[in-house]
Amino acid sequence: MGTPATESVIRVVGLGKSYATAAGLFPALKGVNLDVRPGDYIAIMGPSGSGKSTFMNLLGCLDTPTMGEYYLAGENVAHLDRDALAILRNRTLGFVFQGFNLLPRMSLQDNVALPLVYAGADKERRRARAREMLAKVGLGQYAESLPSRISGGQQQRVAIARALVNAPQLILADEPTGNLDSHTSEEIMRLFGELNAEGITIVLVTHEPDIAAHARRQVKFLDGEIVSDHLTEHAPA
Ligand SMILES: Nc1ncnc2c1ncn2[C@@H]1O[C@H](COP(=O)(O)OP(=O)(O)OP(=O)(O)O)[C@@H](O)[C@H]1O
Numbered sequence: 001m002g003t004p005a006t007e008s009v010i011r012v013v014g015l016g017k018s019y020a021t022a023a024g025l026f027p028a029l030k031g032v033n034l035d036v037r038p039g040d041y042i043a044i045m046g047p048s049g050s051g052k053s054t055f056m057n058l059l060g061c062l063d064t065p066t067m068g069e070y071y072l073a074g075e076n077v078a079h080l081d082r083d084a085l086a087i088l089r090n091r092t093l094g095f096v097f098q099g100f101n102l103l104p105r106m107s108l109q110d111n112v113a114l115p116l117v118y119a120g121a122d123k124e125r126r127r128a129r130a131r132e133m134l135a136k137v138g139l140g141q142y143a144e145s146l147p148s149r150i151s152g153g154q155q156q157r158v159a160i161a162r163a164l165v166n167a168p169q170l171i172l173a174d175e176p177t178g179n180l181d182s183h184t185s186e187e188i189m190r191l192f193g194e195l196n197a198e199g200i201t202i203v204l205v206t207h208e209p210d211i212a213a214h215a216r217r218q219v220k221f222l223d224g225e226i227v228s229d230h231l232t233e234h235a236p237a
């Protein structure tokens, strides 16, 4: 046995993903190594098509790798059956998407409570916890509203509240500010900064150097490989 994997929130070893296409197998991710420590705040950057979303989807257990190993909270996810993986994923991480992905016919409160339904919490507990998380992101007064009644930045806050509802140690976000103007993006980044200060580990993808500057560590992808991994200069305190 080497270093215990339990020390890392995320540890990937030689992780790769090839997609089957009409032209044959396309290697979108070519065997990357990364360790994410508790409390890390990482921005993943790199040109379009460099494999960032492919990587994030593997980290979020939304897709399976074609090579390598992924340890999430010390567990080799390949060794878990469907149910065990769903439980680990639900307890450990929250995923935030560029497009918010809220259910349009459900109140904000019910959207935020959804992961608790899968976790088996009772109705009263779901309601109380969802309201608590909406208040945390500054939207407590909109609990009964539908997503269409609030702005894009507010919708992304709701999506973050939903990601937080199971008290995960890790937030994964793929271009969370990609659909937002720069002012709203800064507000969302302030929220991520607060969550990280509370000890939540954050890995987010962005194209914007200004957004990446909020993270403490920057990882760059190119052609399915990690080409640099360094601390942010003048990192925020
Ligand atoms: N389901 C798929 N089938 C085939 N090829 C795919 C699939 N998903 C992604 N790819 C290819 O894999 C490569 C990496 O895609 P990926 O979405 O991970 O890039 P990205 O870095 O997230 O890009 P962007 O910045 O545009 O979001 C691209 O060449 C893409 O066309």
Ligand SMILES: [Mg+2]
Pocket (backbone or CB within 6 Å): 052, 053, 054, 174
């Ligand atoms: Mg992408």
